[in-house]
Amino acid sequence: MKPVNILIIVLVIAFLCSSYFLADGIYQRMNQGGDSLISKISATKVKGSDISSPDHPPTRAELEVKEALLNTNRPPVLPPPTKEVNATATSAQQGERPQGPPGKKEMRLVRDINVVMYITSWCPYCKKARDYIKSLGASLIEYDIERDRSAADEMVKKTGGSHGVPVVDVEGIIIRGYSPEAISSAIKQKQNP
Secondary structure, X not given: OOHHHHHHHHHHHHHHHHHHHHHHOOEEEEOOOOOEEEEOOOHHHOOOOOOOOOOOOOOHHHHHHHHHHHOOOOOXXXXXXXXXXXXXXXXXXXXXXXXXXXXXXXXXXXXXXXXXXXXXXXXXXXXXXXXXXXXXXXXXXXXXXXXXXXXXXXXXXXXXXXXXXXXXXXXXXXXXXXXXXXXXXXXXXXXXX
């Protein structure tokens, strides 16, 4: 037999023997909360209690041993979901939003707010307004009033006769010119129904 094989056999035997003797000194019992405790101290040696007695609270040493022996990376076991949670999960899977408490409407997502902006290709404030609205995450549709006559007419109606750009329409809230504060305020207003 090769020396390596002999060494492996000796190590396996030593491991088995040591685990047998070490396991002999470890005791398991239940505490008052029903948790299993592992300890090197026999429950019969602690104030005359027996192993099944949950009267003795664990000592700090017992808790450290338990933590060392039971420390694994297993995910926690969660209780089964209630019907309400299942309904929420089902509606979320179908692309619907979960409903909040009755009588209180849920805050809308910024991406669900529709913003229409009337621009020209040469306007620097139109570009700033575009960048700002996109940074907020709102849904943006742009109309170049020099290329689309119907869009220009629509803009004039919304502004009461004004021909200046940009004109930002946040679901009916009209903002003439580039004003980050006004755009942000209008979007926040539309988020809270």
